[in-house]
Amino acid sequence: MPINIPDSLPASRILEQENIFVMNEARAVHQDIRPLRIAILNLMPKKIETETQLLRLLSNSPLQVDVELLLTATHASKNTPTEHLLKFYKTFDDIKDQRFDGLIITGAPVEQMRFEEVDYWPELCDIMQWSKTNVYSTFHICWGAQAGLYYHYGINKHPLESKMFGIFHHHNICPKHLLMRGFDEVFVAPHSRHTGISQEDITSEPRLELLSYSDVAGPYLIASRDNRQIFVTGHSEYDRDTLQREYTRDIDKGLAIDVPVNYFPDDDPSRTAPYQWRSHAHLLYSNWLNYFVYQSTPFDLGQL
Template sequence: MPINIPASLPAVQTLISENIFIMSQERACSQDIRPLKIAILNLMPKKIETETQLLRVLSNSPIQVDVELVQTATYTSKNTPGDHLLKFYKTFDDIKDQRFDGMIITGAPVEQMEFEEVNYWPELCEIMEWSKSHVYSTFHICWGAQAGLYYHYGIGKVPLPQKMFGVFRHKVLAPSHPLLTGFDEYFYAPHSRHTTILREDIDAEPGLELLTWSPEAGVHIVASKNGRQFFVTGHSEYDRTTLAGEYFRDREQGLAIALPQNYFDSDDPEGEIPFVWRAAGSLLYTNWLNYFVYQQTPYDLQQLRQLEI
């Protein structure tokens, strides 16, 4: 899938070096097709790293994608250069009159706080409410998934005795679901979080379906039965070394951090890192774009209907 992004975005050179099709805005404007409009609400502290990871996994389909990067107005990242945010990011006020085929709401390192204690929670609630009428399908990641389940369905998160940190094997529970087309019965995905969602809470909600599950990591992919919302508690978009970066960062800061499970070869932090989740992660995003965005969204986005929860 060609990604239509500004040529000066830092992710461009990284993606080009990986043979990912980047389309200039000039070339995109000359094509007589309607691209998919995808908004990425990036709540992660290292926004350049996160946007690069997400653009990578959105690139594996023949449909052109126009990406709009969005940040909160009520909190400004301290880990991303201000000129980058000013140049490439918009706020909700900038986009609220637009409609989008799809939206991704990322995770955020705030899962140990109560939702209402997060300083941008009211703004995020406004965005999630807006998404019901202005976005066809929304893909929530990690804390974003927990926030979405809490806001839309009243399902709370539960603290874990220790951080869920590593790469875990998951089982496909709904093999006929289009989001899981082409998946093996078992696959791997990274997790990095301090809280979880209980399976019984998902099973008790008639509007939701649990698609994948891990005996170690628990609830993984949850779908609304109408295909308009997905909640993924892991990080299938992560690079090979992302968990390593988190581990070494915390260790250097003197924080109590265990080795990420099933991650370093032979549990040697100086050893190799087998990249065992890349194929499933790429397929997850490609299936979402194909089956729940491209195949479902009305050509005229003004015809989007309000999502009923």
């Protein structure tokens, strides 16, 4: 899906070098179609890295997507240049009177804290409440998925004995669900988190449907019965080297961290990890955009 983003956004140059279709603003205004409006609430510390990963997955299909980058007003980002944030990001107050076809809520490195201890939790709750009336479908990632399950359904996370860290195999248990269309029966995806969600909590909630799980990593893809809420407990958007950089960062900090599972060949950190999850990552996002946003959202967003 060609994405309409500012020409000067760093992701634009990176994606064009990867031969990914990025539509410039001048071309976008001459297309006689209603573009999909997708907001990305970026809670990750390294926002440029995360926005590039997500924009890559929102690209390369025939429809135009207009992307709005959001950050929380109640938390100061320390890992992204202030100039970048001021130029490309808006806050909830800037867009709360608008409507969007889709919203992506990213993960955040706060999963070991109680939700209520996170400084921007009240603001995030306001955004999730607003999304019920102003967004057609919301896509939650990792901690964002845990936050959404807690806020919307009262399902809490639980601490893990050790970090869920690596590439894990997942079962496609609802192959006829539109989100799973084209998925293999078994596929891999990255996880990087210290907390998890109980599979029993998901299956006992009648408003939710478990679509995919891992014998090791637990529930992976979850959808509300009306498909307005999608939850992904892992990080399909990760680059080839994201887990490697996280591993090196923790080693450099002197933290006790195991080598990522099923990641490095022969568990040797000096070797390049194969990119095993890219095709299913693209499929996941294209299925969401097609079946739960484009095919379902009203042409007039005022009807939401």
